[in-house]
Amino acid sequence: MDRLLVLEDGSVWKGKGFGSDNFRVGELVFNTSMTGYQEILTDNSYCGQIIMMTYPLIGNYGINRDDWESIETAAFGLVVKDLCENYSNWRADETLDAFCKSQGIPGIYGVDTRAITRRIRDKGTMRAIMANADANVDALVAMLRQSEPLHDQVRRVSSTKLYSVPNRGPKVVVMDFGCKLSIIRELSERGCDIVVVPWNTDAKTILSFRPDGVMLTNGPGDPTDVPEAIETIRSLIGQVPIFGICLGHQLISLACGAKTYKLKFGHRGGNHPVVDLRDGHVEITSQNHGYAVDADSLEGTDLVMTHQALNDKSCEGVAHTKYPVFSLQFHPEANAGPNDSKGMFNEFVELIKNEKEKKNA
Structure with a gap:
């Protein structure tokens, strides 16, 4: 037809x-x-x-x-x-x-x-x-x-009720903005005891689970469409280690005072080269986003750029200079895409472990 x-x-x-x-x-x-x-x-x-x-x-x-x-x-x-x-x-x-x-x-x-x-x-x-x-x-x-x-895409796709994926390792609260199941799989494979909460869950509720870490997931649309989540993240920074992916990356940046903008045609595919500015190595990444963090707007915030796209020099990752908070614009869980960046989940778990040791010292 x-x-x-x-x-x-x-x-x-x-x-x-x-x-x-x-x-x-x-x-x-x-x-x-x-x-x-x-x-x-x-x-x-x-x-x-x-x-x-x-x-x-x-x-x-x-x-x-x-x-x-x-x-x-x-x-x-x-x-x-x-x-x-x-x-x-x-x-x-x-x-x-x-x-x-x-x-x-x-x-x-x-x-x-x-x-x-x-x-x-x-x-x-x-x-x-x-x-x-x-x-x-x-x-x-x-x-x-x-x-x-x-302007309501996150509301359409986020889970409406909290649920758990139990395990015996560190407790991680996952804020679901449209979470890919592969993110849950990667955390589960590393023994994380997961509680998934809706996108608009407040900081008090999240902290009531006594999490060892918080994961901010991917999701659709303009990050400025969810100001409630930005405020929640702002309240969580300094309270608990945080790892953001894709939309979660943009929300962390907004919560810290940076700005985002809409890309002309976005980054979508499994062949996007990104350089890790911390050591200079390049990974081929899976990406799917229409908005990006304005790298120039990081100046004056407590964030530094850790990853950069080689194709257009856009910001692909940030880290907080004072607190255990970092994020990536690309998808380390891949699926579909290369697996070059899956080690970032190990970094998150290691960050949680280090923070717990500091508190127990």
């Missing part, structure tokens, strides 16, 4: 439809990963976005039961060049098409993803919507231009 992809600049791309017909206005973004479409589609950080994969062949290894990054999906659509309808992988349970149908994700294939990517790189991310081939394009373009961006 023919389907259209309509962008707010008036461009229209005709292709074939797959997945759901749950058409919604979303921010069209591109991801440069060659694999990992299942992890990408189930990453809550894509809430409100239509994802376009730059790698042409998508769906060739199907969908399996193990590689989910959330229980429910939040993406608004998927755009690919070539859709593989016959998967080949021993772990696969269903096709990408069947998965998208069951999750309410509309898809389109057979469009020139290279040309659309160039358009986004030149003009920046745009609002877009899919539609049936007989849709009124002029009306859709007008609607896109009048539509307002979402």
